[in-house]
Amino acid sequence: MADIISFPSLLVGFHQNISSIETRISRSGRLNHFLSGEYHIQEGHRICSKCNNTAHVHGSAQIHLSHIPLGNELSTLTFERMRFKCPCCGSTWMQDVPFKAKGHFITVQLETYAHDLLEKGLSNKMVCSITGLGRNTVKDIDMKRLEGLYTQVGTDGKRHLLKPERQTTAIAVDEIKIHEGPVFITVIIDLETGHILWIAHGKKKKAILDFIEHVGKDWFDTVEAVVCDMNSDYQEVFEDEFDHIQVVFDYFHIIKNFNEKVVAEVRKDEQRRLTREGNIEAAKALKKTRYILISKRETLQKKDQAAINGKIIVHEGNLFPRSEKLAMGNKEQKYDDLIRENELLFKLDLIKQALDEAYRSRDEIEMTELISNIINICQKTGNKHFQWFARLLLNHFEGIIAHASLPYSTGRLEGLNNKAKQVMRQAYGYRDDEYFFLKLIDSSRHSQRGNQKSHRKSD
Numbered sequence: 090m091a092d093i094i095s096f097p098s099l100l101v102g103f104h105q106n107i108s109s110i111e112t113r114i115s116r117s118g119r120l121n122h123f124l125s126g127e128y129h130i131q132e133g134h135r136i137c138s139k140c141n142n143t144a145h146v147h148g149s150a151q152i153h154l155s156h157i158p159l160g161n162e163l164s165t166l167t168f169e170r171m172r173f174k175c176p177c178c179g180s181t182w183m184q185d186v187p188f189k190a191k192g193h194f195i196t197v198q199l200e201t202y203a204h205d206l207l208e209k210g211l212s213n214k215m216v217c218s219i220t221g222l223g224r225n226t227v228k229d230i231d232m233k234r235l236e237g238l239y240t241q242v243g244t245d246g247k248r249h250l251l252k253p254e255r256q257t258t259a260i261a262v263d264e265i266k267i268h269e270g271p272v273f274i275t276v277i278i279d280l281e282t283g284h285i286l287w288i289a290h291g292k293k294k295k296a297i298l299d300f301i302e303h304v305g306k307d308w309f310d311t312v313e314a315v316v317c318d319m320n321s322d323y324q325e326v327f328e329d330e331f332d333h334i335q336v337v338f339d340y341f342h343i344i345k346n347f348n349e350k351v352v353a354e355v356r357k358d359e360q361r362r363l364t365r366e367g368n369i370e371a372a373k374a375l376k377k378t379r380y381i382l383i384s385k386r387e388t389l390q391k392k393d394q395a396a397i398n399g400k401i402i403v404h405e406g407n408l409f410p411r412s413e414k415l416a417m418g419n420k421e422q423k424y425d426d427l428i429r430e431n432e433l434l435f436k437l438d439l440i441k442q443a444l445d446e447a448y449r450s451r452d453e454i455e456m457t458e459l460i461s462n463i464i465n466i467c468q469k470t471g472n473k474h475f476q477w478f479a480r481l482l483l484n485h486f487e488g489i490i491a492h493a494s495l496p497y498s499t500g501r502l503e504g505l506n507n508k509a510k511q512v513m514r515q516a517y518g519y520r521d522d523e524y525f526f527l528k529l530i531d532s533s534r535h536s537q538r539g540n541q542k543s544h545r546k547s548d
């Protein structure tokens with residue numbers, strides 16, 4: 090026994106047979122030490138739960154329980170588990186093993202270890218690889234962990250999301266696309282903390298109504314603003330349900346609409362027109378300009394300055410040969426050439442700058458003037474995409490102007506789509522939405538820990 094390191098195993102009743110450790114190679118190619126032993130019959134094991142009589146042993150079955158890894162090597166407990174039979178009522182049962190995790194052939198210690206790794210924010214894949222557990226087992230452990238953190242069993246016997254632990258002054262509602270397809274979910278976020286408060290399938294009003302029912306109307310007493318996209322029905326719900334809440338349309342959504350519905354469409358139309366008129370060179374020049382057109386002028390200026398300073402964006406490879414690449418300049422010049430040659434592109438630029446200026450304003454009267462001016466420019470172009478944007482602004486005027494006094498920014502929403510993709514990937518892309526939603530809720534809290542940014546737009 091001189092070469093044995095011994096420490097408390099916490100496996101009560103299990104007596105390891107030191108002389109018979111068998112080492113096999115697991116499916117993943119790792120060494121797996123089978124620690125065989127005996128599991129002693131404890132008091133209580135033999136008592137019949139139906140008639141309280143003492144049962145006798147009625148056979149046994151060998152059991153393997155995966156246990157905590159020893160460094161990179163796995164361990165498995167192996168022992169005989171007794172079967173009992175009651176001489177009075179004839180009931181049979183298997184010997185209780187308190188250190189076996191419920192529902193899995195693993196020890197409670199291994200389950201706790203996997204749970205703790207998940208709690209630290211490690212991905213499912215990492216936890217599988219560290220513990221040697223299969224993906225479904227890790228998912229089950231994680232699901233239980235998340236249910237414990239974010240849900241409770243209601244009076245109806247079903248699990249429900251916990252109500253938010255605090256009230257807030259502003260929430261944001263947005264929809265994100267999941268599963269690489271046209272499947273949308275509605276997400277409600279506390280803008281003060283960044284915590285996801287609610288997730289629902291679809292992008293319907295019902296998602297909001299369900300949330301209101303979930304938290305209760307009183308919860309909204311402190312909420313002064315709801316930030317959402319203009320192309321949604323959410324505004325109506327909040328206006329119907331609450332008198333004191335102001336719906337605010339933020340810069341992120343305005344720009345998103347402008348870039349997707351106006352800039353992209355105008356550019357495509359112009360390209361088609363130039364091609365039709367035989368101006369192939371100009372059409373070609375427009376082809377790769379989307380990035381330039383949706384960029385802010387300051388961004389282009391920064392890139393040009395980087396080029397002047399000789400910024401190296403790709404370093405010459407040492408271990409893996411690659412040639413050095415310098416930042417390309419003249420982006421602003423290119424942009425200016427584009428808008429000089431094309432009246433509509435010039436208008437795009439004008440509006441982009443005007444929107445930026447309007448959303449910096451903290452004065453409702455000034456912002457009213459700036460937005461009205463934009464509507465004017467759009468209408469005068471006679472172009473259908475600009476006119477569509479003018480109507481969008483007109484129909485949502487109040488909520489846009491409200492930004493001057495309630496300057497909430499939704500930077501947190503911008504990252505949501507990417508976060509969802511990351512969570513899907515790290516969780517093996519499970520198609521179990523309940524799990525995926527809880528995972529998303531969890532990730533919104535994890536990212537908060539080291540990132541206490543203000544929810545107000547910085548000036």
Ligand SMILES: [Zn+2]
Nearest residue numbers: 137140175178
């Ligand atoms: Zn009995």
